[in-house]
Amino acid sequence: MATTIPNFALYGEQSGLSWENFFNVERISLRSKDINWRANPHVHDSLIQVLFIQRGQVEVLMNYSRQQARAPCLILVPAQTVHGFHYxxxxxxxxxxxxQRPLESVITTLAPDVLKLIHKPCIIPLEYYPEEKDIVWQFYCSMMNELRVPMINQTAMCASLCISLFVHLSRIIDLNVENQQIDNSSRKASQINKFLAIVDQKFRQRLTVNDYSCEMGMSPGHLSRLCRLTLGMSSLDVINMRVLQEAQRELVYTSKTIKQLAAFLGFNDEAYFTRFFHKHAGVSPSQFRERAVREIAMGEEYV
Incomplete structure (x- = not known):
């Protein structure tokens, strides 16, 4: 597992925080062929992505979970989600x-119940909804046609198409909620979901893998094997990724001192927290915050 998570705008391109009204549609093969069909784990600060898989299969990493997605399906990746793909x-x-920010602003006013959809990474299978699949594809084609040449009020039109897409996706999910999950009925998936829920609830307590395995009713070795088999990473990696994700968000969105943040995340020693953060993020907490402040000053807003 990589210790540093790259921060991109589009994959392979430097992140830019000033893209407040950015819209783009492109074929998956356009970038994937050049990177041997594998996009390593990375994150987008302020951009949301929705992938329509028309054919083929994708191994998807999103935050703590690794899943297989088969065409036809949609992959929803909100801003600030660590994700990677192997096509x-x-x-x-x-x-x-x-x-993501301008979409959220309009959806909050017009369709607040859709907000939960654009905030949650997920895979939406479409194989059971051929008519809905065709409608969704038309949204993609309409946006691609809109972006072929510069036009008056192009941003407004793209935003309208995106919002319409999300509203339609929320209706698809409502048709059959159980199809939103892949292999969710399996025993391993059930165990992993339980572990992830416990991690999300207790990661600030800095519990050990042994503590989590005891709560799961299994040995530490079995828990780690389960995580590697299902998620492609160890149980310790899952815990550390959740802590790192929260630390990065707190550094950007709050004014907590490094000492306060360390205590908030359950570290007794500020120096130990700094070493932990540097090991997994590639920079110190102070350097991470300074970079964010600098980028805010250069752009519109850190979303």
Whole structure:
């Protein structure tokens, strides 16, 4: 597992925080062929992505979970989600990339119940909804056509299409909620979901893997094997990723001192927290915050 998570705008391109009204549609093969069909774990600060997998298969990493997604399906990746993809070479489809903040502003006013959808990373299978699949594909094609040449009020039109897409996706999910999860009925998936829920609830307590395994009713070795088999990482990696994710968000969104943040995350020693953060993020907490402040000053807003 990589210790430093790259921060990109589009994959492989330097992140830019000033893309307040950014919209893009491109074929998945456009970038994937050049990177041997594998996008390593990375994060987008302010951009949300929705991938329409028209054909092929994708191994998807999103935050703590690793899943298999088969065409036809949609992959929703909100801003600030650590994600990576490994496509089969026959994979094709379209990816919409958009600034999340302006979409949230409009959805909050017009369809607040849709907010929960754009905040949660998920895979939405479409194989049981052929008519809905065709409607969703038309949203993608309409946006691609809109972006072919510069036009008056193009941002407004793209935002309208994106919002319409999310509203339609929320309706698809409501048709059959159980199809939102992949292999969720299996015993291993049930155990992993339980572990992730416990981690999310207790990661600030700095519990050991042994503490978590006791609560799960299994040995530490069994828990780690389960995580590696299902998620592709150890149980300790899962715990540390959750702590790092929270630390990065607190550094950007709050004014806590490093000492206060260390205590908030359950570290008794500020120096130990700093070493932990540097090991997993590649920079110190102070350097991470300074970079964020500098980018805020250069751009519109750190979303």
């Amino acid at each position: 089969t070479p026959d994979t094709e489809g379209l990816t919409i990339t958009a600034s």
